Amino acid sequence: AAYDSLAPTCHPGTRKDALHALYQWASGFDSESESSSILCLQGPPGSGKSVILHTIAQGLHAAGRLGGSFVFRGRRSGNENEGQAFFRTMAHQLASNVHGLRAPIARAVRRHPDVVHASMGVQLQELILEPSRELPLGSGGPLVLVIDGIDRCSYETQREILCLLGNAVRTRSLFRVVLACRPGDPAVEILAEPCFAGICRSYAIGRSLEDVRAFLGGRLGAEIEPLAAASGGCFLYASTLVSFLRNPEFHQARRLALLDSPACSSLDDLYVRILGRIPTASRETLLGVLHILSVKPLTDLPLRHVAQLLDVKAGRLRRVLRHLDAVLEIPESDSGAIGVRCTSFREFIVDPRRSGLFCVGGTNLARCMLESLSYAHENP
Incomplete structure (x- = not known):
């Protein structure tokens, strides 16, 4: 599925270093951009990877630099094989986002109507790479493809998509790819293979107590230091807590009592408290x-x-x-x-x-x- 324009983005003033680094890479302004067309955003669970990608996608879209974006939903999508939909969805977005690609992609579909049912490799070649050759290099900078949730695919699907993208960026420098992974995910291991040498780099993010403190203060407007400390800088903890406290089913007096009580010491403790309510x-x-x-x-x-x-x-x-x-x-x-x-x-x-x-x-x-x-x- 494509990114939802209403999806959460980074709270103002948070994740500034990561956002700056990703925008620099996407624009080709950092020292490693020239040789690194794929960027793997790595971070532990709850570090805010998806929200960072949402923010990047929206910023690139506003700047006319977003080629396409895709969030793998896994079984929640109702689609047994989201991988099969990946490249045709990207092609549809490229046609919508990039004026110069609209006509070439439309012609490709008219010539081969059945291409939407073809293999991923054929879809990439006929719906994206061939049409993109009609777009002059240097016409507005690289186009960025943003991918989240690839770990929800099977290992075989992850490998096929990443290898196809790797070959694509080697042959067509018009495109760049950014995706998010946990350390140790299969995608991280695939991207570390020799065939990705020279075209892939990683950017690690951690948990940030300062950013979580700013997020909680902006959302709750109360004395949040115990809650920020309990989060350990985990954005998932903070966002789950805010959703819990803002739930209309959660009485205001109980909300205030929770804010005044000793905070949960971990994300698991917070889950237990939510279920216990x-x-x-x-x-x-x-x-x-x-x-x-x-x-x-x-x-x-x-x-x-x-x-x-x-x-x-x-x-x-x-x-x-x-x-x-x-x-x-x-x-x-x-x-x-x-x-x-x-x-x-x-x-x-x-x-x-x-x-x-x-x-x-x-x-x-x-x-x-x-x-x-x-x-x-x-x-x-």
Whole structure:
């Protein structure tokens, strides 16, 4: 999926060094830009990689330098093979964002209408590389492709996309690619292979207590030092906390009490506190939702099917889901899938050492739910 123009961006005054470095690289103004057409933004979970990429994408779009952007959603996309959609989505955005590419890409589609169903390599060649040859080099600087969430793809898909992009930037210096990864992700290992030598560099970001302090102060407007200290500079902690405290289901008096109380000492502690605030009447339903979200074959079920499996009305399920708005994404329609805001929360709920009583999951549960769903489809 392309970036959402309404997606969160960096809080004003935060991540200045990282944003400056990425803009310099994208513009070709830093010493390594000439030989590094691929930049891998690396950082630990919760360090704000996605938000930095959102900010970069918006800035490049405003400057007319964004070729295209893509966020891999994994199973939440409802698409079993997002990789197959990657290059045609980028081509569509290039046609929209770059006036000089609109006509060449349109001609390519008219000549080969079936190209949208072709392999990734053919799509890249016919929808992007061939049309881009009609765009003069040096016409406004390099075009940047922004990629997030590539770790949600299979290893084979990651390798194919990255190798194709590597070959593309070697043969056509018009394009640059920036993507975000955790240290140790498969994509990081792939980009460290000899075939990427000379065309790829990394930029590491860490956690920033100063930036988190500025973010919390701007969002909460209260005495936030204990909360900032508890975050350890983790933006995920800070953003989850803000969403939790701003939730209309969370009473204002309780919000103030939490701000005055000793802060949670880790992101896991914050998750426990969020789950512990679920009202007793809603707890069974919400834990059932977490069970479903912990099992891969079930993570893309529409909300209405989740409600059916849990034997509740979709409207009631939507109401109780608001209690977990800080960690879950609630779809606009009942045909959309419930999402998990961050991979770390999914990892938390399936690890009994971290989540304790809130741990969920299990293959027996998955089997029962799949059988129930099959029965529901056969007996509407």
